[in-house]
Amino acid sequence: MTKQEKIRVIEEMMELGEGTLEEGTVLKDLEEWNSLAKLSLIAILDEQFGRKISADEIKALKTVQDILQYME
Amino acid sequence: MIDAFDVSGKNILITGATSGIGKAAALELSKAGARLALISRNREKLDTTLQELHGFSHTVYSFDLKDIAGIENLLKLIISERGAFDGFVHCAGAMQMRPIQQNTFGFIHDMMLINFYAFMELARVISKKNNHSERASFIGISSVMSKKGEKSLSAYCASKGAMDSAIRALAKELVMKNIRINGITPGYVKTRMLDEYVELAGQDEFEKNVLTNQYLGLGDPIDIAHAIQFLLSDASSFITGTSLIVDGGYLS
Numbered sequence: 001m002t003k004q005e006k007i008r009v010i011e012e013m014m015e016l017g018e019g020t021l022e023e024g025t026v027l028k029d030l031e032e033w034n035s036l037a038k039l040s041l042i043a044i045l046d047e048q049f050g051r052k053i054s055a056d057e058i059k060a061l062k063t064v065q066d067i068l069q070y071m072e
Numbered sequence: 073m074i075d076a077f078d079v080s081g082k083n084i085l086i087t088g089a090t091s092g093i094g095k096a097a098a099l100e101l102s103k104a105g106a107r108l109a110l111i112s113r114n115r116e117k118l119d120t121t122l123q124e125l126h127g128f129s130h131t132v133y134s135f136d137l138k139d140i141a142g143i144e145n146l147l148k149l150i151i152s153e154r155g156a157f158d159g160f161v162h163c164a165g166a167m168q169m170r171p172i173q174q175n176t177f178g179f180i181h182d183m184m185l186i187n188f189y190a191f192m193e194l195a196r197v198i199s200k201k202n203n204h205s206e207r208a209s210f211i212g213i214s215s216v217m218s219k220k221g222e223k224s225l226s227a228y229c230a231s232k233g234a235m236d237s238a239i240r241a242l243a244k245e246l247v248m249k250n251i252r253i254n255g256i257t258p259g260y261v262k263t264r265m266l267d268e269y270v271e272l273a274g275q276d277e278f279e280k281n282v283l284t285n286q287y288l289g290l291g292d293p294i295d296i297a298h299a300i301q302f303l304l305s306d307a308s309s310f311i312t313g314t315s316l317i318v319d320g321g322y323l324s
Contacts, residue, residue: 013173036171039224039272043174055271 006071009048010064013040023065045070076307080105083157083205084304085150087137087194088164090117092263093213096293097161097300102126104301109150109157111135111164137164137190138182147197157198159209159304162191167215167265169224169272180227187231192238195253199246209304210246210253212239213296214315216322218257222281236315243313252312256299259319261291288320 001009003023011021014032027033038058045051049071061067084101088094089110098108102125110132112118118132131154135146151157166186170179191212198204217225218232239255246253260266260282270278283289299318302308317323 035274035277036224039169040171040174042272043170043179047174047176 001071003068006068007064009044009071010067013037013044021064023063023068025064027061027063027066041067077302077305078104079301079305082106082159082304083109083154085109085111085147085157085160085194085198087111087160087162087190088213089132090114090121092163092265093258093261093293093296093300094161094163095121096297097163098125100294100297100301101304102130106304107154109133109154111137111146113137138185140185140189140193143190143193144197147194147203151203156203156205157208158205159211160194160198161211161213161300161304162194163213164190165213165265167225167228167269169269170227171224172226175227180230183227183231184234187228188234188238191235195238195242195246199249199251204249204251206250207306207309208249208251209308210242210251211300211303212253212255214255214257216257216259216317216319218315219323239315240313247312252303252309254303254308254311254313255315256296256303257315257317257319257323258296259286259291259322261293261296263293266290282322286320286322291318291320 007021008018011018014030014037016032042053045053051070053070079101084106086094086098086108089098090112098110098121102108107129110118110121113134113136115134118134122130122132133146133150137143164186166183195210212235214236215232217229218236221229236255239253242253296318299316303316
């Protein structure tokens with residue numbers, strides 16, 4: 001999966017239009033980065049990327065790039 | 073004097089017996105003199121739990137209840153070793169939070185396997201002739217979530233609601249065999265499952281949603297264990313087809 005495709009996954013997760021997010025987008029500036037989005041991220045990382053992420057690690061996420069690091 | 077709450081000598085199966093409510097039930101029932109067969113996935117935890125029990129007539133079985141097709145053979149083995157059951161308590165369960173877009177068929181199915189299908193299979197097999205005693209009592213551990221919804225918990229809520237509905241129907245069938253079947257509806261209880269929920273839902277959300285409604289505070293697994301003992305005993309012999317609410321006031 002390319003970086004752009006991964007960003008698209010994140011956009012879909014928050015039901016954002018294509019091209020809304022960039023690597024540097026700050027998560028806390030997004031209204032859609034709410035508790036449901038965070039739960040969705042846990043499920044997506046687990047099912048699509050085989051990665052577990054803890055609540056503390058989610059709290060530490062600042063930008064889209066931080067999420068991408070879990071999508072390796 | 074005959075103690076209606078007496079469960080001594082009863083041969084009881086407990087699933088999910090190595091943590092939370094299941095473990096508390098095992099400890100309390102063993103103190104009360106029941107003879108227990110414990111099922112859990114984790115062999116080491118089973119051995120540890122076994123050592124903590126009172127009395128010596130208990131046995132443990134390492135088994136993943138998601139293997140629904142294997143449950144009957146496991147129960148045959150247990151019954152051949154221990155005799156017919158006086159009751160079972162299905163404490164094994166899974167709770168995972170997922171918003172609707174992640175609520176896939178596979179995820180829901182996994183939740184139903186352990187929370188509902190395994191319960192139905194236990195009831196099916198143990199209610200067969202010679203697998204249960206004269207006046208057996210079956211118990212499923214439900215949740216306040218079967219009666220009140222919560223964000224991201226639709227699969228869990230549905231699995232517990234399915235159990236509650238099935239219990240009402242099964243009670244009418246199983247009365248022919250003198251078997252009573254009931255659920256217990258716990259509120260929020262101090263378990264590892266609760267810790268995971270608070271971690272994901274957030275402390276603020278937890279305090280707002282839970283602690284304000286559950287005005288007796290958080291429950292202890294032993295509170296639920298006492299309800300289990302009651303439903304297994306003759307003290308509850310006029311109770312079937314219902315779910316006993318033990319929720320610190322949450323649903324009131």
